[in-house]
Amino acid sequence: MTKHSARRNLSYAFLALSILLLASLACARTVKDDETPLWSVTNLKSSPKTGSVQAAQAAQGMPPAVNSESDSPAATPSGPVLTPTPDQPRVLPTLRADPIEYFIESGDTLGNIARQFGITWEYLGEYNDIDDPNQLDIGQQISIPPPTPDGNSPDFKIIPDSELIYGPTTANFNVEEFILSKGGYLANYEEEVNEVPLSGVQIVTRIAQDFSVNPRLLLSVLEHQSGWVTNSDIEKNQRDYPIGLENEQRKGLYLQLAYAANNLNRGFYLWRVNGIGAWSLVDGTILIASPTVNAGTAGVQHLFSTLLGRNAWESAVSPDGLHATYSALFGNPFGYEGEPVDTANLIQPPMNLPFAESEEWSYTGGPHSAWGDGSAWAALDFAPPGEDVGCIKSDAYVLSAADGLITRAGDGAVIQDLDGDGLEQTGWVILYMHIAERDRVEPGTYLSANQPIGHPSCEGGISSGTHVHIARRYNGEWIPADQEVPFVLDRWITVGTGSEYDGYLKRGRKQVEAYAGRSPDNIVTR
Numbered sequence: 001m002t003k004h005s006a007r008r009n010l011s012y013a014f015l016a017l018s019i020l021l022l023a024s025l026a027c028a029r030t031v032k033d034d035e036t037p038l039w040s041v042t043n044l045k046s047s048p049k050t051g052s053v054q055a056a057q058a059a060q061g062m063p064p065a066v067n068s069e070s071d072s073p074a075a076t077p078s079g080p081v082l083t084p085t086p087d088q089p090r091v092l093p094t095l096r097a098d099p100i101e102y103f104i105e106s107g108d109t110l111g112n113i114a115r116q117f118g119i120t121w122e123y124l125g126e127y128n129d130i131d132d133p134n135q136l137d138i139g140q141q142i143s144i145p146p147p148t149p150d151g152n153s154p155d156f157k158i159i160p161d162s163e164l165i166y167g168p169t170t171a172n173f174n175v176e177e178f179i180l181s182k183g184g185y186l187a188n189y190e191e192e193v194n195e196v197p198l199s200g201v202q203i204v205t206r207i208a209q210d211f212s213v214n215p216r217l218l219l220s221v222l223e224h225q226s227g228w229v230t231n232s233d234i235e236k237n238q239r240d241y242p243i244g245l246e247n248e249q250r251k252g253l254y255l256q257l258a259y260a261a262n263n264l265n266r267g268f269y270l271w272r273v274n275g276i277g278a279w280s281l282v283d284g285t286i287l288i289a290s291p292t293v294n295a296g297t298a299g300v301q302h303l304f305s306t307l308l309g310r311n312a313w314e315s316a317v318s319p320d321g322l323h324a325t326y327s328a329l330f331g332n333p334f335g336y337e338g339e340p341v342d343t344a345n346l347i348q349p350p351m352n353l354p355f356a357e358s359e360e361w362s363y364t365g366g367p368h369s370a371w372g373d374g375s376a377w378a379a380l381d382f383a384p385p386g387e388d389v390g391c392i393k394s395d396a397y398v399l400s401a402a403d404g405l406i407t408r409a410g411d412g413a414v415i416q417d418l419d420g421d422g423l424e425q426t427g428w429v430i431l432y433m434h435i436a437e438r439d440r441v442e443p444g445t446y447l448s449a450n451q452p453i454g455h456p457s458c459e460g461g462i463s464s465g466t467h468v469h470i471a472r473r474y475n476g477e478w479i480p481a482d483q484e485v486p487f488v489l490d491r492w493i494t495v496g497t498g499s500e501y502d503g504y505l506k507r508g509r510k511q512v513e514a515y516a517g518r519s520p521d522n523i524v525t526r
Helices: 010-014 050-059 110-116 121-127 175-182 200-211 215-226 236-240 253-272 295-305 310-316 322-330
Strands: 002-004 100-103 141-144 189-193 196-199 278-280 286-288 361-368 379-383 404-410 413-417 428-433 452-454 468-474 492-496 503-507 510-513
Touching: 110 121, 121 141, 175 200, 175 215, 189 200, 189 253, 196 200, 200 215, 200 253, 215 253, 215 295, 215 322, 253 295, 278 295, 295 310, 361 492, 361 503, 413 452
Parallel strands: 002 189
Antiparallel strands: 100 141, 189 196, 278 286, 361 379, 379 468, 404 413, 413 428, 428 468, 492 503, 503 510
């Protein structure tokens, strides 16, 4: 087998490069609070409205709104291939119109700063009268000019939303059978991930499951960028960087594919909340997003914006780009189109807080990304009782929030399927993250609510303290905890603030605020 021997730590899957310096009890935050985006976010959907909270309260004690039997998965395109359903134009956030001040930090370069703010380094230097881009002083103040758009992005729809997520349409897709049948470089690939050898099949499957991204889309992106799926003779550079991200810290299929999945998710879920209005390409080009494309297409456009300049990007998102590659591998993607998740009418089944009734845990993380830093803000964090902070051993138990079958357990993650069909792609699914290996529940176990999952820890991903990270999916889509379907646990209802990790739990007149530590204000009980 083709081997890629460099060791890979699974924490890289979370795509974060730094850990909080101060000990806390939540997932490490990956976005600076003072980061300024390319656009002005003025049209984000609000936190749950009164009606949503009332619906969530009414849901307690009610069965799931949708029977999983109605969500029968499709294995292959069937029937006539129809024109993609038109999307109503979205009201997108506008580009930043005013300059902002920035202070040079250690490690900054003019190029890195320019890329962060979606402009060229030449424009940034000229704007600040900087003659030598290599002469920057720590603490030096510069002005970041507003970005200037270079045109509009196309409105061509590349894939339906159902082909971006790991949902019902993927349930009968055999990843191994497909990859081996193509006989490309991927079929014989092997890489060491966290000191465990994994085949190409295993890597694609793991990334699809963890990020909840459609494996057909991952394979299409991989084929489009490097030919790994069908071509056995791959150039050295493409063997190291099969997605096209030439970064020494991201060599090999696992990290490259994790990067792709994370950015597909980022574009998809930002589009869902009207949180992105333009694409900033790697050559500094800024293109206004088309308000009529769907979230699946936005996910693809975003990924390629992080990899390509204008000419290559416009080719990749055209009918002759990824769409054509996908169609050559699997047929027209719109032949697989499934029903979108209707969050406006979705009701969460009853769930309890994931710990014992007699215990006081700390609410350490409000709504934040479920996996990586690109998915929906679907996750909450809770830390066990105790005075110590940091990554400490805990004998407390994380308990199951609902009845369901454990489908996977490993590398800190436990997946519970609530409809019991054994498929992560259908119905409600709960992710419990940072579960210690000792005493952890085994896959194949059916748990009733309040039965042990395992102990909270720092295992799996990036964590600055012992805790459990819990998130929901429905039909493969991460369900935000701060939007139309708030997370409801023992009648505690999540309310977001618009800032990742911040937020509240509310139950009647009681309110608990998220805080990455221990405080009387973040203690929560059942």
